[in-house]
Amino acid sequence: MIGVAVRMSGSERRVQVLGIAAGEFADHGLHGASVEAIAREAGITQAYVFRMFGTKKALFLELVGAAFDRLSDGMAEAAEGAGDLGALSLMGARYYESLSDRTALLLQLQGFAACGDDEVRDFVRTRMARMWDTVAGTTGLDAVTVKSFLAFGMLLNNVAALDIDDLDEPWAKGVRTRINPGLFEHITAETNR
DSSP states (O other): OTTOOOOOOHHHHHHHHHHHHHHHHHHHHHHHOOHHHHHHHHTSOHHHHHHHHSSHHHHHHHHHHHHHHHHHHHHHHHTTTOOHHHHHHHHHHHHHHHTTOHHHHHHHHHHHHTTTSHHHHHHHHHHHHHHHHHHHHHHOOOHHHHHHHHHHHHHHHHHHHHTOTTOOSHHHHHHHOOOOTTGGGGOSTTTTO
16 A cells, blocks of 8 residues: 555665655656655655665665666676677677666666766766676677667667557667667678778
8 A cells, every 4th residue: 555654674665665766766867756755655754765865866876776787787697608799699688678677778768867967977877887898898899899789779778768569650660670689790890990
């Protein structure tokens, strides 16, 4: 029941608030999200939310960081033991699977949208760098291929945010097209001089 406090351990309450806050920040961003709404849904006070996370921005950054980390960690796990384009193909499959977590994708996009704030921008830069390092380090591929792969992933994030699964328009069908392994074979620094 929304708004009614349920007895939970501190760690259980933290997990609950993170889940509620993820939806609130995914939908409304850093500046539009309401700590009051998060607290009300959790059945706690705003003061308790601030006691757990310090500030609204700290809560936002924790959620944005977790969304980026789940994607980077998932890609690294999927490609473990592989290399080159084989690893990239496995990472792409995991990335594609991640599109079903629309909240996490929206959190990433909200992180980018809030980069007018220096602290947020620096934080998101570190997560983007980690994602780059994960792909580049795991695959051993050149910067042009890594850039193309991540650019394609960012397009997928935007498409997932647009929620076009049931949209029957040519452009929507085009961006929903599944990419087969081998897409990035021709995209290298050598072929893009």
